[in-house]
Amino acid sequence: MKKFSTAALLLALTAAANGFAATGDNGTISPRCAFLPNAPDQHTVVRGDTLWDISGKFLQHPWCWPQVWGLNRDQIRDPHWIYPGQIVYFDRASGRLRLGNAVGSASGTPTVKLSPQVRTEGLGQDAIPAIPSSVIEPFLSQPLIVSENELKNVPRIMATDEGRVILGKNDKAYVRGDLQSGTSFQVFRPGIPLKDPGTGKVIGYEAAYLGTVKLEREAKSPDEAHVFRVVTVKEEMGIGDRLMPVPPTPILNYMPHPPEANVDARIVSVYGGVSQAGQNQIVTVNRGSKDGLDTGTVLELYRFGQVVSDRTDDSGFFSFSSWGRKKVKLPDTQYGSLFVFRVFDNISYGLVMQVTDSVQIGDVARSPD
Known part of the structure; x- marks a missing residue:
């Protein structure tokens, strides 16, 4: 196993207790890519895993996978592959995830041999996809x-x-x-x-x-x-x-990333002609390549906050009457995330990921905070 100095170990324990935040390429802390307080030391990759699922075991926001690997923008655009049997290791001292393989030792206890980056040679059939590709395959060339x-x-x-x-x-x-x-x-x-x-x-x-x-x-x-x-x-x-x-055969593995520029989109439709969507369903948003979206872009889903009357305004006490009261907008509620997998000029298709509420037409899909 990887050895830590006393100082590094203290730093790691403190970070784990407070939800360690991943560091960016310039060494700065990225609060939006915080590790879970109870993140495991490692995870052995098995068939059926996805990068999104694996990330969710370590991170508060699974789409932060590329950031905690320290991948730059050009690398994110290309497929990076992980295979069953490899081990994802949480390097708490650096706030990074590393890739390793289980190797034997003299004592019979397996150790982890770390690799500097994700395996990238070839598009193997056994590679772990970024998201459940079977869900979106029918939508890659149609509708x-x-x-x-x-x-x-x-x-x-x-x-x-x-x-x-x-x-x-x-x-x-x-x-x-x-x-x-x-x-x-x-x-x-x-x-x-x-x-x-x-x-x-x-x-x-x-x-x-x-x-x-x-x-x-x-x-x-x-x-x-x-x-x-x-x-x-x-x-x-x-x-x-x-x-x-007929469009060219698409690449079925994508690396999640936030858009380069700020995006504020709206849900246009739910595929199938219904008004609401749940996890693993397909929706369209009113932004596309002209607005900076590309394959793998992650947006966060929000429900508009209601505008209500402040019943305590100017009175000092609660009143059931809203007549003449000041109108106040409640904050928008973030309830899930959207993974963009197919982009047109002005419209994009997205896969609904983890949500705590149903996705409705008109809801907001914007850049992660």
């Missing part, structure tokens, strides 16, 4: 957020083989529009408009994902249709439905 301008310019299905109303797998679809050299496309149908809760303006359309098609024969002239073959079908597709290029 789609499209703007009004995009709707006007994307290719569209204009006819079907033998006049079919509904297309099935392996059916032909005839398409008009500029393919921009693409060969594989998603088929979608524009859904209801998404409105900014603050301004009421339409900021995008959440399009319903219908399936995929593949180019079989490109049009030879401007007045000829392209021929596509239906590859997969999720929902009914037919004439009038639109095509968007």
Whole structure:
């Protein structure tokens, strides 16, 4: 085990008693990344763990994982992998988490061999993901957020083989529009408009994902249709439905981090058309890449504080009547966190993480304090 000097040990014990705060790259204390007072000395990584879950065993805010490892911004943007069998070790003297492996000793008692950083070579299948990737995988390429301008310019299905109303797998679809050299496309149908809760303006359309098609024969002239073959079908597709290029295969591991600039967003919608969301459900917020959000951004969820009458104002005693009393806004209540995993220009999808209340449309999602 790692040996401490007497002074370092006293510092570690004091820090543990008060909730040790992680140090930043410049050595300053970051109060928002405090360790739990009862944080364990170490945790052996097992299959099924996530970085978020492991972090929650040590930290008051699990998204602080990269900070307590001392990762810089460029490193955070790239995947960093941890594997089952490795040991996450709490170095109390430095306020850091370290990665180690169990090794034998002459006495038969295993010790921890520390490594200077997280393992990064390759994208192994056994690697521990940052968050439960199975929850968000269906949302990494679908549904789609499209703007009004995009709707006007994307290719569209204009006819079907033998006049079919509904297309099935392996059916032909005839398409008009500029393919921009693409060969594989998603088929979608524009859904209801998404409105900014603050301004009421339409900021995008959440399009319903219908399936995929593949180019079989490109049009030879401007007045000829392209021929596509239906590859997969999720929902009914037919004439009038639109095509968007299939996005590249996403990386399924993300490192959580706060946004570089201050972000004050609002919940626009809950996926599935309901008004409330719980843990591990998907929501959209009215901020995107133009506002500094990127994959892995963590925001904290708040419920607006109510505006109430101060019934003791100017009277010196409590009164049930609110007439003429001063209005006072109660503080916003922080009740959870949101992990952004897919970003468009003005809208982002986020996974609801730990919450103590339901997420409602119009709630605030802002940069961590």
